[in-house]
Amino acid sequence: MNKVIEELGLIGIVPVIALDDAKDAKPLAKALIDGGLPCAEVTFRTEAAEESIKIMAKEFPEMIVGAGTVLTPEQADRAMNAGAKFIVSPGLNPKVVKHCIDKGYPIIPGTSNPSDVEVAIELGLDVVKFFPAEAAGGLAMIKAMSAPYTQMKFMPTGGINASNLKSYLDFKKIVCCGGSWMVKKDLVAAGNFEEITRLTREAVDTMLDLKIKHVGVNMANEEEAFELADTFKKVFNFEPKNGNSSIFSDTAFEIMKKPGRGTHGHIAISTNYMDRAVYHLEKRGFKFEEASRVVKEGVFKAIYLEGEFGGYAIHLATK
Known part of the structure; x- marks a missing residue:
């Protein structure tokens, strides 16, 4: 397993964020770090994604910043040039995966069925995203689907929250979970980064349950x-x-x-x-x-x- 992905596994939760304005990148990154999650998947759904990754990577080099919703090799190159340390895609596009592997970019492509997993194995991957997790059958689907693939690990994203986080992480084939409940768009828009820090800390506390x-x-x-x-x-x-x-x-x-x-x-x-x-x-x-x-x-x-x-x-x- 790639070292970046191994560290994401230790962190346990990867905040999935979509920023409409790059000015929010620095305070949001600080809020996540202060709350105990020094990582983020910044989705390429918005025009501000590339600049946001660049700001986060520059201001907080200790943070593991990744790019999500990467759909093309060109987007992957832009993301990595901006400072992204890993790539996530919603589906499994062999062209994008091969490009990232050839370039040495850690990539976690989306899967939702056994055929996707087999393609990922053929491409040499040992960790994939399971998306959209809850809508695609949730933990029960991951357990059933993963049984034949003993070496494959999963990062479920989509519908993960504080109430079901532990049930997912308890399954040994899950590396970490992606979620957005601690980085709600309305909180970012309002500049309420203190609440994001609180929710992030709460998420870590829920996970560890000390x-x-x-x-x-x-x-x-x-x-x-x-x-x-x-x-x-x-x-x-x-x-x-x-x-x-x-x-x-x-x-x-x-x-x-x-x-x-x-x-x-x-x-x-x-x-x-x-x-x-x-x-x-x-x-x-x-x-x-x-x-x-x-x-x-x-x-x-x-x-x-x-x-x-x-x-x-x-x-x-x-x-």
Whole structure:
């Protein structure tokens, strides 16, 4: 898979935008970055598309700006010359795809049926768009259609929103989702970029769904750990579950039989998607201890952030 598309997969959501005026490109790009989505698919449906891509790419070089609704090789060249890092088309036009491949442009063409997917495979692609997603059968259609094509991945776009985002991203053959609910045209027209930032941040929060899973309490020894577990049983009726190195009191507390990470203990934060959570938290300026990464049977299960927070170590964990 192309590295640009791999990063889009870590971001998880690709805002699909159509700008009527290139003056909105800079504040919109900033709103998306501030909200946690440093990427955009700028559609070539408007005259302002090319200039908008140029502005975004110049002002925010860290942003992954792509061009959507690319229908011809000439449009693909204009988009890439303007600074686009990937190309998206609504359908699968072999001429456009071959042109992009020959030029080294990452391209995600639209598909909606098995025949399209087979053409994409013949052209050497391993990621395609599924469009229009909801109108073409949604997640059920992707699951049914993708079964014979074990190596193909999908980027569904069209009808994706906050309410169905997780159901799509939970399917392993989906790289990321394209959506426009956080960049509504009326908000752009009104210059309400603060609301776009809020909706973007809300979209990221919905996707990651970061929640406290349990609190780990450091005890001096096993005896003290059992005493605290017994106390929690008496006070809260939290049933203790004994383990090798700790005792779980219900699911809320992990009572350590000897001091572990953190001055006072640790806090486990659950998330829907470990890789995406690590990516987004790193973009927020936090670092992780790679040596603490836990992978079991190929599944990324946990990892600690560097440092302490109020005397507690913090680690991410799968839900």
